[in-house]
Amino acid sequence: MSKRDNSRVTRALSGSQEAYQRLLEEYQRPVFSIIVRMVRDAGLAEDLTQETFLKAFRSLDSFDQSRKFSSWLFSIAHNTTIDHVRRKQLPTVSLDSAGDSEDGAGLAFLAVAPDASPEEALTHHDLAAALERALAGLRPEYAEVLVLRFQQEMSYEEISGVTGLVLGTVKTHIYRARKELAAALESAGWDPGAHAGSRR
Amino acid sequence: MKRNLKRSTQGWLEHERRGRDAEAEIELGRLFRALPMPKPSSDLARRTLARLAMDGRFANRPHWAYRWAVSAALAVSGLATVVFSPLLISIVGSRGGANWLVDTAAGLLATAVHRFATGYTLWGTLARVGGTAAEILATPQTLGLMLATVLFGMATFRVLLGLTALERSSNHA
Numbered sequence: 001m002s003k004r005d006n007s008r009v010t011r012a013l014s015g016s017q018e019a020y021q022r023l024l025e026e027y028q029r030p031v032f033s034i035i036v037r038m039v040r041d042a043g044l045a046e047d048l049t050q051e052t053f054l055k056a057f058r059s060l061d062s063f064d065q066s067r068k069f070s071s072w073l074f075s076i077a078h079n080t081t082i083d084h085v086r087r088k089q090l091p092t093v094s095l096d097s098a099g100d101s102e103d104g105a106g107l108a109f110l111a112v113a114p115d116a117s118p119e120e121a122l123t124h125h126d127l128a129a130a131l132e133r134a135l136a137g138l139r140p141e142y143a144e145v146l147v148l149r150f151q152q153e154m155s156y157e158e159i160s161g162v163t164g165l166v167l168g169t170v171k172t173h174i175y176r177a178r179k180e181l182a183a184a185l186e187s188a189g190w191d192p193g194a195h196a197g198s199r200r
Numbered sequence: 201m202k203r204n205l206k207r208s209t210q211g212w213l214e215h216e217r218r219g220r221d222a223e224a225e226i227e228l229g230r231l232f233r234a235l236p237m238p239k240p241s242s243d244l245a246r247r248t249l250a251r252l253a254m255d256g257r258f259a260n261r262p263h264w265a266y267r268w269a270v271s272a273a274l275a276v277s278g279l280a281t282v283v284f285s286p287l288l289i290s291i292v293g294s295r296g297g298a299n300w301l302v303d304t305a306a307g308l309l310a311t312a313v314h315r316f317a318t319g320y321t322l323w324g325t326l327a328r329v330g331g332t333a334a335e336i337l338a339t340p341q342t343l344g345l346m347l348a349t350v351l352f353g354m355a356t357f358r359v360l361l362g363l364t365a366l367e368r369s370s371n372h373a
Contacts (some may be wrong), residue, residue, distance in 0.1 A: 015259025020252060024245040033241040046240050053248050057257065069258055105245035127205050150225075175221075178228060184217040190209055 020181035038140035134184035
């Protein structure tokens with residue numbers, strides 16, 4: 001666990017509002033990022049993110065400070081989301097409709113660099129949107145392990161600790177998730193081989 | 201980094217097709233890091249903190265505020281001691297040393313005790329007089345008696361004025 005997190009947790013336990021706020025600001029985006037990829041609904045993901053933080057902060061005194069705070073928090077996010085998914089039996093979203101919510105909130109975060117040319121911006125946005133759609137088409141647990149592994153840069157062992165899955169299952173999930181994501185992108189026209197140049 | 205998104209995607213898909221797992225993982229990592237991370241609404245932290253506040257999880261005042269207050273008080277006390285000690289010592293020395301200081305302090309203490317005792321006695325006497333008067337006045341009978349006395353006094357005064365006027369007119373006549 002980083003010294004900064006350790007200090008914040010200690011101060012939060014002594015009632016410092018500022019310490020809670022810092023922890024929230026530091027981790028709300030990674031937690032939301034994992035959850036929204038699992039539930040594919042920005043509003044619901046916000047509710048579950050808030051629930052995650054409330055659970056974490058209410059049981060902060062039981063947190064073992066020799067562990068990484070992020071891993072502990074992500075495991076709470078995982079359990080909260082999986083509980084919700086099991087309760088609600090979330091339907092699988094088709095690749096065509098994923099992210100096309102009425103308010104466009106699903107892919108609203110696909111910002112483009114201000115220095116990008118119009119063509120680059122279009123390619124970037126299309127590709128990012130295609131990836132998000134492909135991610136949304138995966139099983140929630142596959143999307144989760146991909147985000148933990150490749151966005152949060154966690155080791156297999158850490159992912160095992162967060163998800164409660166055995167190491168072999170984590171590796172299998174990541175392998176299958178990668179293959180499914182690749183297949184989804186290729187079927188969407190982002191194939192570097194046979195269809196190279198067919199997309200912008 | 202954004203410009204590498206397409207190249208990373210194509211590189212990753214190529215590695216996947218050829219079964220190069222290690223390279224595919226590295227390239228997919230680059231691709232994910234190039235993706236914008238989803239962001240929750242800006243008031244999520246505020247709403248969560250408000251819920252925590254309702255739980256009473258925050259101390260009324262943060263500990264650091266007390267620490268700063270105590271530290272500041274100690275610093276001021278220390279500074280005052282350093283600044284005023286030589287001054288006090290020089291005054292005491294010019295007045296005749298420690299005996300003068302003890303005599304002055306004892307005199308001040310005796311005066312203070314005497315004044316406190318006098319004030320306390322006077323305050324007690326006045327309080328007793330006030331309390332007794334209040335008890336007497338607090339009954340309807342006393343109030344009625346006082347009103348009757350006042351009315352009787354006014355009537356007597358009026359009769360006295362009438363008699364005086366009658367006597368003056370008879371003298372003039």
